[in-house]
Amino acid sequence: MVDQSAVGRCFTPVTARVEPGRLRYFLNTLGEQNPVYRHADAARASGFAGTPVPPTYLFCLEMMDLDDPFEMFTALDIDLARVLHGEQSFVYHAPVLVGDTLTFRPSVTSVTDKKGGAMTLIGIRCEVTNQHGVHVADTARTIVVRNEVAS
Amino acid sequence: MAPGDIKTGDRIVHKVFPPITRHTLALYCGASGDHNPIHVDIDFAKAAGFPDVFAHGMLVMACLGQALTDAVPPSKLRAFATRFVAITQLGARLTCEGTVTELFAEDGERRARLALTTRDDCGEVKLDGSAVIAL
Numbered sequence: 233m234v235d236q237s238a239v240g241r242c243f244t245p246v247t248a249r250v251e252p253g254r255l256r257y258f259l260n261t262l263g264e265q266n267p268v269y270r271h272a273d274a275a276r277a278s279g280f281a282g283t284p285v286p287p288t289y290l291f292c293l294e295m296m297d298l299d300d301p302f303e304m305f306t307a308l309d310i311d312l313a314r315v316l317h318g319e320q321s322f323v324y325h326a327p328v329l330v331g332d333t334l335t336f337r338p339s340v341t342s343v344t345d346k347k348g349g350a351m352t353l354i355g356i357r358c359e360v361t362n363q364h365g366v367h368v369a370d371t372a373r374t375i376v377v378r379n380e381v382a383s
Numbered sequence: 384m385a386p387g388d389i390k391t392g393d394r395i396v397h398k399v400f401p402p403i404t405r406h407t408l409a410l411y412c413g414a415s416g417d418h419n420p421i422h423v424d425i426d427f428a429k430a431a432g433f434p435d436v437f438a439h440g441m442l443v444m445a446c447l448g449q450a451l452t453d454a455v456p457p458s459k460l461r462a463f464a465t466r467f468v469a470i471t472q473l474g475a476r477l478t479c480e481g482t483v484t485e486l487f488a489e490d491g492e493r494r495a496r497l498a499l500t501t502r503d504d505c506g507e508v509k510l511d512g513s514a515v516i517a518l
Contacts, residue, residue: 254414257410257413257414258414258415260410260414261407261410261411261414262411262414262442262445262446262449263400263401263449264449266449266452266457268452268456268457269457278456278457278458279456279458280457280458284457284458286445286448286449286457287445287451287452287457287460287463288441288444288445288448288463291415291441292414292415292416292417292441293416295415295416295417296415296416297416298416302419312419312420312421313421313427313430313431314431315419316440316467317439317440317441317467318466318467319464319465319466319467320440320441320444320464320465320467321462321463321464321465322462322463322464323461323462324460324461324462324463327458
């Protein structure tokens with residue numbers, strides 16, 4: 233089981249480029265038709281210097297460009313089949329645009345046992361900066377691990 | 384709606400999505416980079432104790448995000464958070480809603496806080512969350 237020694241642990245920073253083709257695949261999958269995400273002219277009319285990404289896409293960029301998307305679970309000795317997503321948040325400081333190259337720096341912020349050890353909640357924060365060193369966003373998630381409990 | 388007209392209690396976000404299919408889950412797997420087999424491989428899902436595959440929480444949050452930025456220009460979004468309350472089953476028709484709960488000033492802007500929910504066709508809450516927007 234994951235314990236307090238994991239708090240403060242940092243993982244390999246992830247560098248991800250915001251590629252237009254992959255973004256279009258994401259938009260098509262979701263049936264997202266908002267022209268702001270699809271056409272540079274509409275994006276500029278809405279106040280962006282380029283085409284922005286949708287609100288949850290930062291989470292995808294971090295996963296897509298990891299050599300091993302489940303590195304964190306492997307490193308913490310967590311069985312993927314026992315993991316659920318508990319919470320997710322994004323704070324946006326500056327626009328993220330197609331063509332940007334982002335760096336994600338994830339770290340473990342908390343480990344909390346629940347229900348007498350039946351579940352462990354793991355808090356992970358991630359600071360996101362762009363190619364200019366601008367701090368564009370902070371993401372945070374809570375991972376729920378369903379532990380095997382001896383009966 | 385003009386930003387000056389927004390008041391506490393207004394429901395400014397409302398969108399209904401088509402049923403979630405296995406095809407959507409397969410596409411979302413590749414589109415998001417989240418290749419957890421629990422969302423696409425029924426054998427894996429059953430071995431993990433679930434009756435079938437189920438939707439990625441982040442797919443459901445992406446729908447909520449879409450409903451949000453249909454109503455609020457993406458340039459106005461300052462924060463977006465959700466709690467994943469229940470698993471979203473195949474076939475669910477999601478309804479996303481957002482209501483203004485607070486008007487305040489922060490970082491030199493007038494802002495509004497929204498309470499957000501996503502429910503399935505039975506009315507069961509799948510996500511609850513919040514957003515902060517600039518007015």
